[in-house]
Amino acid sequence: MTVSLFVFSGISLAGILTLAWLLFTPRHAAGSGAGAVANSAIEDLLPQHCRHFPQMCRVLRADDLSFVRRRAPWRLARSWRAERHRLLRRYLEGLVEDFLRLERLARVLATLSPRVNRRQEWGLFLQGIKFRLLYRLVVLHLLFGSITVPELERLTELVSGLAAALEQEMSGIGTSLAPPLRADFGG
């Protein structure tokens, strides 16, 4: 009997705190889904960090590492390796940001669509949870080891490939939208 008392008290407290959080903490987009699209350019919702992958490839070249180990003092090699690690981690965070932009774009599309597919929406929701969990595990992996260029390349290709496909589709959609939603895709 005491267990149910604690359970209900916990539910009650969690309910109040969650309610306050849902209602009054700021969210990413100011305004509604429509506002988010109308007020910010479409380009802000597309990935940006994945474009820097060629520079990351140069940073991660294995022959650079072996050269530094052979020629530079031990302390310098260690500091160089730590800096490389840091850059890799920053790029990974950038890829995460790109993922979140795509996810946000998908949600805006659903918000402004007259009909959504339940399976698609549940799929998107579950993929988002899975991504957040896996990303944290990969960061742990990075702490104890490293990520190879092919692995990073695969991740980047996925994000940039989707971005290119979306950009292409949305440039077609953009010409048929009402003026508030039309975006300038530039040239």
Place this chain on the structure above:
Amino acid sequence: MFFTSLEMLRWALGAFLELFALFLALRHRAFERLPFFVSYLALLVVSEAIIGLTYGLAGIQSHSAFIVYWGMQSLQLIFRAAVVFEICRASLAPYWGVWRFCRGFLIAVAVLLVASAFVSAWRSGPHLSPFVVTGERGLELAIVGILLFGLAFCRYYQIRVESHLAWIALGLGFYSAVQVMNNAVLHELSAGFFPIWSNLRMASFQIALVFWLVALRKPLPERPPAPVMLGRNAYETLAPQVNARLRELNARLLEMWK
């Protein structure tokens, strides 16, 4: 048994807050956009009058007083559920696709939680008091649950909840959440806890009234313009691509972790 001076004062404060909230709602013509909420405020005022009259005529400890009080509470609970639906609809309905998707889910959650409330009440035993207390606990939990899910959908789809709706939702959720805990404690501790239960019930409701007064202090803002919807093809073309890519991305991350 009679009310003490302090209890009378607190009752009068509650009645005043209810009247003031109803006055503000009518003055700012809130019934045009929130008919269920304004009807609920009117019901509160009428309930106070009926309950007060019953206590005066039949006595506080009478069977009639028990029936009338809990009858009014049941009616108020139904109206509060309607207000929760009104808040969800006001926030989500302009986004047709999302509303159709969420509505079914919210109804399913509501049916599940209400059924669970009735089962809990049935299992509480043959006596009326535990049945009522347990049943109310379950139904208040249903109100909190539906409100939280509705607001979670708003947050997930980045749909802004208007300020006055947010304050009304906070009042409803706060009161219902406190009643869940309050009734759970009363169910465990029974008669000894009753004075504290009564005070907590009244205090939490008056706090909720204050939140609603904040919501109604100014005229309701202009209804925001309806969002311009995309064509149906946009979503059907793009959403599957996004999902497929995200699944691949997660598969690659899983390989990297392993």
